[in-house]
Amino acid sequence: MSELTSQLIVDGAAPLDPALSPDGRWVAYTVSPAGRKGRHPSRAIWIAATDGSSPPKRLTAGTANDSGPRWAPDSASLFFGSDRVRRGNTQLHRIALDGGEAEALTTWKSGISDYLPLAGGRLVAVVAADEIEPNDVKVWGQQVPYGRLRLLDLDTGELGVMDGLGDRHVVELVQRPDGGPLAVLTWNTPDLDPVSLSCELHVVDLDTGKVRHLGPAASEASSPTWWNTGAHWQVCYLGLPGAIGGNAVFDEEHRDLTAGMNLCPFELKQVADGRPLALFADGLDTTIHRLDPDTRRFQRMASLTGSADSLTVNHSGEAVAMLMSTPYEPANVHAGPPDGRLIRLSDTRPELREFRWGTQERLAYQASDGLDLDGLLILPVGRSRDDGPFPLITLVHGGPYGRHADRFMLSAHSSGQWLATAGYAVFLPNPRGGMGHGHDFAVAVAGKAGMEEWTDIVSGIDLLIAEGVADPDRLGIGGGSHGGFLAAWAIGQTDRFKAALMSAGISDWGMLVATGEWGILEASLGGSCGWEGPGPHRHDLLSPISYASKIQTPVLILHGEEDTSVPLNQATYFHRALRRFGVENEFVVYPREGHGIQERDHQLDMLERTRAWFDRWLGDPLERPESSDGTASV
DSSP states (O other), X not given: OOOOOHHHHHTOEEEEEEEXXXXXXXXXXXXXXXXXXXXXXXXXXXXXXXXXXXXXXEOSOSSSBOEEEEEOTTSSEEEEEEEEEETTEEEEEEEEXXXXXXXXOOOOTTOXXXXXXOTTSSEEEEEEEOOOOOOSOOOTTTSSOOEEEEEEETTTOOEEEOGGGOSOEEEEEEEOTTSOOEEEEEESOSSOOTTTOOEEEEEEOXXXXXEEEEEEOOEEEEEEEEEEOSSSEEEXXXXXXXXXXXXXXXXXXXXXXXXXXSSEEEEEEOOTTSOOEEEEEEXXXXXXXXXXXXXXXXXXXXXXXXXXXEEEEOTTSSOEEXXXXXXXXXXXXXXEOTTSOOEEOOOSOGGGGGSOOOOEEEEEEEOTTSOEEEEEEEOOTTOOGGGOOEEEEEEEXXXXXXXXXXXXXXXXXXXXXXXXXXXXXXXEXXXXXXXXXXXXXXXXXXXXXXXHHHHHHHHHHHHHHHTTXXXXXXXXXXXXXXXXXXXXXXXXXXXXXXXXXXXXXXXXXXXXXXXXXXGGGGHHHHSOOSOSSSSOOHHHHTOGGGGGGGXXXXXXXXXXXXXXXXXXXXXXXXXXXXXXXXXXXXXXXXTTOXXXXXXXXXXXXXXXXXXXXXXXXXXXXXXXXXXXXXXXXX
């Protein structure tokens, strides 16, 4: 067997953005390097026959950022965005199925942010920002131009604006399956407004330009989708019933079509007969559902092991494609009938089959209050439970509305198998607040970040100790984003961890309200903003920084310098507090990086530095600790 290296992880490629042709014969997708080698990303577009009758074929060279393939209505050509003319500036292109040179269709100065080929094949709906002169004076609300809905005439090349949406920023759009009007989601501002972002739903008649306004949509609305109720066409969409919590599907009258379900919809797609398909997070797995127009409820069609996302559907709904990953197989494009067997079409990481992986187990257990929980355990490579106890590293997912699905855990950011290769057992808990168990489970952390979700994690660790899997004297914890928050929270509540990793984590909820791009929405987790009065404030009780004087655990802090979701000041504040109280820590800032670390060299550093940090504080994971009588434990 070959030795797994950080270079092999980072130098791989991943499929993204599958798009099924209207006739169901082809799937287009992009292939992206795992680690970006320069300032600008590069991707290539590939196509594959959905029946697997021929090997995938690359359509573009991958020397620019070619992304977002969209099929022409006749399935004969592909539209895609590319910055091949000027890096960082996306324009609309078209390419024939037999490859050849792509045709540039736009030269819009501010670039194209979205596009949708329309029925009939003559027009493309385009979202393009107003062309304004650059100005280095930043005036809030004026520095980001509004995205406008425009129609591109493919015969003349003219790009005309649709005026009926007024001063609204266009976010998403979809055409009715019969070639009728557009359903459009808009924001009140192109900025991700940290105080009062509002989303609205509209129907735009392409013939007359008239707009029917359907009113405000739910929080974080996305994926507008047409469906046929049996009597008429209507729009539905994904959104949140409250400020946080699990997604729901709403109709155009904003009624929740998924109320009471104990699983969570996260993707929604329309089909020609008007019965939309949806992907649901269902515990550790994923399910495909179809909306029943009579009951206005979703009915299960198929269950998929592990994770599936990026659902795409052909015009009739008889075929689907998506990215799927199982415990020992990385994500690849799969296609087939929505209620039948899906076959793998892409194979972007065949070299990984040369390696042995740690056994990945499903866990089911109860929280201290009796709530049913799930998670995953990865054992060290080549070891079984009988070989324990092992040093255990707990990796907490982000969100909190995320989850650890039963998928392949290997990347620069989800390093479960990377750590298992080094001899660690890895615990991947799904505490309350995450997706996969319905809205009530997800919303349980509102105003209570770090409370019950933390004790949920403790319950899992205690179970693994009791079962002889985890060595109680060699425990580590880490995570990114909200997982980084929980790692920082954990070490302020207990000294049982010997090492911690805080990656892009939150240390102070009040400061996140003040500087993070989501603004006061973060108060739904932290419990307050800080401007309600002189305090005491709820968010102080729930902020890791408040417990810095109690911390004894060594901490590795990793953060992107240009992170706008969780700004760098969160890490800087925590680092300064640790220094003030003499806590061993290492503070690493990655230049040019945002909330996710993208550059190859930085990803390599993350992998190597993380494993070295746990090695330093947990000891050699392959050494067996001695029992109290001086003999090696077995």
